[in-house]
Amino acid sequence: MGMGMLQQPPNPQQQQQQQQQQQPPSPLDNISKIKTLVGPLRESLSNTIKTAAQTLNHNSQVDAGSLKGFDVSIPRFDKNLEEFYSICDQIELHLKTSIKCLGQAESSNRYLHIPVAPHRSENLGINENMLTYPQFLATASAQVAYAKEIHDTLVAAAQNISPSD
Template sequence: MQSMSIDNGQKSADGLVQRFDKSLEEFYALCNQLEPCLRLAYECLSQSFDSTKHSPTLVPTATKPDAVQAESLPYTQYLSMIKSQISCAKDIHNALLECSKKITGKAPPNQGGL
């Protein structure tokens, strides 16, 4: 009689351990699914902050002067800012292109004074 109760106790303990192991495995699986979502959310938030920080202020779209927002730029200033940003991007592109040509050996060496 007593061996039967010990045997039942062992079976129920094994069942609890198996259930705990299965629950723990499901928990880790959910954590693994959640991790990329959190990384993506962090990247989106970071990109949003950078975009807000580095983007020009708004251009007014209202036709009435009293409806213009205080932090917006006049269109002419906006155009000059965009032109300077494009010029800067071209300069960076050309510098990177020149550097990559020097690294791969496709550019002729400088004939200047070095």
Template sequence: NLMRIAALNLSQNTTIDNGQKSNDTALQRFDKSLEEFYALCDQVELCLRLAFECLSQSIDSSKHSPNLVPTATKPDTVQTESQSYTQYLSMIKSQISCAKDIHNALLECSKRIASKGQI
């Protein structure tokens, strides 16, 4: 749409510059179309960033939890490369413990920085 409007405006300006009578049809404003084009580009950029974040999260998830917990399936089917629910719980508990340790270390560091700033 932007290119069509730009072409129509250019054609009309060329006609006027050549001294010919131009059509009296109201042309759409180029700046409004350009603004709409940039808005669409921004939306595409946001969608691409979101897709990248989802992909990164999926990769991190598969890295930190490589084995899946088996789902409810038929008793005769065996899922390979899966872990039991208790193994999954212990892995999650260790991840939570690690996150708490990092949180506590950051809190301690911020308290030290704050106390040095008050001296």
């Protein structure tokens, strides 16, 4: 028995903390998520094209009769294509979300001239010219209720104006 055999295995909590420290933090905004998906998208496209080429080559050899049977294992084209489309769908989702966020920010700047604090906490010493997040939610709820009330009033007025049978 050597001295190396007496070492205790590392503590599982220490291993988990080391793994957490090694992993970069996940991006929070949609544009950063899109940027992180560009690399896998390129790799997936490359794999899809390579698999398509291998499949075509294999099929042409079988058709020419130079290759007997299907004993050669080649990657499945449909799986690589599905992975490529999956990444494209994720990017599309993040782009649509980004567009909606920009639209909401533009509407907020147009209709609510007071800036909103980016944090939910009220004890950050926010100045008087900023709305806290709960105040912003209350303001938005009041605006939605007011818009619904106007809509309902216009619908009722339109029904009163229309001739009855």
